[in-house]
Amino acid sequence: MKSQRYLPLFLYVLLFAFLILNCQGTIREKKEAAQSDKIAGSDTLTFVFAGDVMGHTPQQKAAFDPKTKKYSFTECYQFITPCIQPADFAMANLEIPLAGKPYTGYPYFSAPDELLEGALSTGFDAMQLANNHVADKGKYGITRTYNTVNKRVPSVGVYLRESQRDSIYPLIMNVKGLKVAFLNCTYDTNGNPVPKPCVVNLIDTAQIRKDVQTARQRGAKCVIMTIHWGLEYELKANKEQESLARFFANVGVDAVIGSHPHVVQNFEWIQRKDKTTVPVFYSLGNMISNQRWKNSNGGILAKLEVSKSTGKVLKANYLPFFVHKGTLDGKFQYYLIPTEKYLDKKYDFQLPEKEEGMLKAFDDATHERLKNVESWGKP
């Protein structure tokens, strides 16, 4: 009998708690809706870029589940995905050919297709393909990589034949009403020949000048150069990169995003003759890799804010992240961890002392190198 008297009271408490929680939920949802309305109604679009998606043999091993015999790279990105997904447009450089089995590591790579799936799970809308490894597995590797990527998202920089390049390069994307053109080229293909009729864009200034004109003729209001260049492990851009960046700015490129050195390089705003400025991220470093040494064990995301009405780049920011190789919750993997959020103790895990020291060193060195641009990593 007693329990019958208490039961309705218990139900009232439950109902009250439910109403309070539900009400809070509604307020929060309304706030979020208002926020997204504000963003949707604003004139600003955000673009996020990541560096080299590598697929070294130890990464392939970590991604393999011996029970299911399947590969998965998706969990590597769980902490970085919230920094990429909200962007209006995001892209990275796929440095490793998807040439099928047997999967191989350096120097002639072929990674499982799941390497691409893992990267795309973060929200990339397109992938760059012009890099020094794209021809590692010859014509078959180029063709298979191109076809595999394009079944999922558009790619830029590599084509199956010249006529295809003519018709779809530069890659023009309609980003919420703004037409943006992406260029992509590489300094070389490690001396590996590019078998005909495949085309890999090389750094050719006369051609690039024409490509920018083509982008404008086809209606692009903003032109972004993504380029594979520079010297590996050099922390500062060299004279050649600096002079190319000036050339790009002066022929009408609105932002330059670099990759290849496997370290983060310096940043600068280049002023054009008409006083407008062009942000240059010389190298974003690795997106993911097995390179465990100082400065290569992390990378940055570059964020551009672009005016939807004019196509003008309004702002540039970066977010540093560390690639942790080790276990979290008992699972061995490579985890991309935004450093500022980690150092602000926003995660419910703690890295082993040595890894935490490397993360801190990466964070410090990256902020020091990029003193002239703001980070957006502080939560």
Ligand SMILES: [Zn+2]
């Ligand atoms: Zn490279």
